[in-house]
Amino acid sequence: MKKLIAHYSFPRLKVGGVALTARHSLLALGLAGIAYLISNKRKHQAVFKTASLMCKIERKEDAIKLIWPDEGGFYRVFRGQKLIYSGSEPRVADRGLTPGTIYTYTLESLNEKEQPVNRMKIQTSTTAEKKKEDNILLDLVFTTIVANGQASLEWEPIKGIEEYTIYRNGEDFGKVCGCSFSDRSIHEDQEYTYTIKAKRPLPRSEQESYAVKSLVASIVGAVKKGSSQAQAAIEEITNTKKIGPVKQLLQ
Secondary structure (H helix, E strand, O other), X not given: OHHHHHOOOOOEEEEOOEEEEHHHHHHHHHHHHHHHHHHHHHHHHOOEEEEOOOOEEEEOOOEEEEEOOOOOOEEEEEEOOEEEEEEOOOEEEEEOOOOOOEEEEEEEEEOOOOOEEEEEEEEEEOOOOOOOOOOOOOOOOEEXXXXXXXXXXXXXOOOOOOOEEEXXXXXXXXXXOOXXXXXXXXXXXXXXXXXXXXXXXXXXXXXHHHHHHHHHHHHOOOOOOOOOHHHHOEEEEEEEEEEOOHHHHXX
16 A cells, blocks of 8 residues: 555646646645634634523524423513514524623413413623623623522633632522532522632733732732732632512513
8 A cells, every 4th residue: 555655646737837736735625624624613612602401592792592491382582671582492593683792581481372381581691702801701601590499690611710609698509610500499589699709820921910900909009918929820700690589580
């Protein structure tokens, strides 16, 4: 086999007066294929997906797609007060939206008399066109799903963080290794405040700018004296979400 390959003659082609062999053509096709895969991967990465037991959500800069468990009935979906879907398919794609914008949806499951049997409230956002590197929480996609007896919170992964601590109404609720959690022990007439906390090593590329920010902060007295460089290289992330009484939200 090696001998056959060594003596194989590639046909010559001419492009712009330059002689090319099929070997070069194959190489060009290979590079083009790699470029396509990279481009396709980038397009795929632009879609942020999350999936809970209640609803699967796909987000782009200008669209949000909702997919929920099929109960074999009829469904209605509202964006705010506007009806955007009615039908028997357990999915809807809402297009023509604004990048980096929060939207609230109400999903209703209807019986044969077209009366709501179950309701679900979903608050999420489209992805931002360009994220701000100096404030990762500003453009972070955060989703809240509320249904009878349960609430689910999901958020976009943050680079460098693998574990999050959850607090409910100020009390330690537990730790999660993923980017979501569900609370199935909520009361319909009570408000809940969830705080998500995590720490991550500050990327080396950001440490210099962080040091400048810390210097400015120390001038105005925002940084305590005696803090070490090791402490300064750790960034603490905190995100808080307040959920009103479920009974009121699902009316």
